[in-house]
Amino acid sequence: MSKISLNMNDSLTFDAWCLPKKILNIAVILPDDNAYPFSIDRVKPGLSIAVKTIKTLELLSDNYDLHVNYANSRCSFVYPINEAIKFYVRKELDVIFGPFCDYAAAPLARQITFWSIPMLTAGAMAADFASNAVIGTGEDNGLEEEKAEEVHLREILKKYKQIRLNPS
Secondary structure: OOEEEEEOOOEEEEEHHHOOOEEEEEEEEEOOOOOOOOOHHHHHHHHHHHHHHHHHOOOOOOOEEEEEEEEEOOOOOOHHHHHHHHHHHOOOOOEEEOOOOHHHHHHHHHHHHHHOOOEEEOOOOOHHHHOHHHHOOEEEOOOOOOOHHHHHHHHHHHHOOOOOOOOO
């Protein structure tokens, strides 16, 4: 348990555990249909391992917690933006993983430009996604880059203050 001392007229000491935890919310918006290679059921186990690893390796400082929320994109251009708006209104949105389908990702990528929310997708291979000028903060990591997910996650984590990152 870490202690912090503040020097004023009197020395005030308090435990870091009494500070409220800040939550880093990951919204995973993918199809709930295993006919797609990046369905919720196929991605969820890997994300669970990643979250457990982040916590085990203490990549987040003690006053942060990591939450992963899932929503069905249905590979439609309508549902992902609706689900993202729900997450945004509930203040459960710091980063979006997905959507996989081009038509699902395009409107969402355009909207998150105004929210300054990053989007990571292994899909969305349409030509528009080659330029961040077109889609703002949306990111397409492609499947060809080794360790691309780790690099993107580290960049997201660096955005938040008081987060420890192990050197790699």
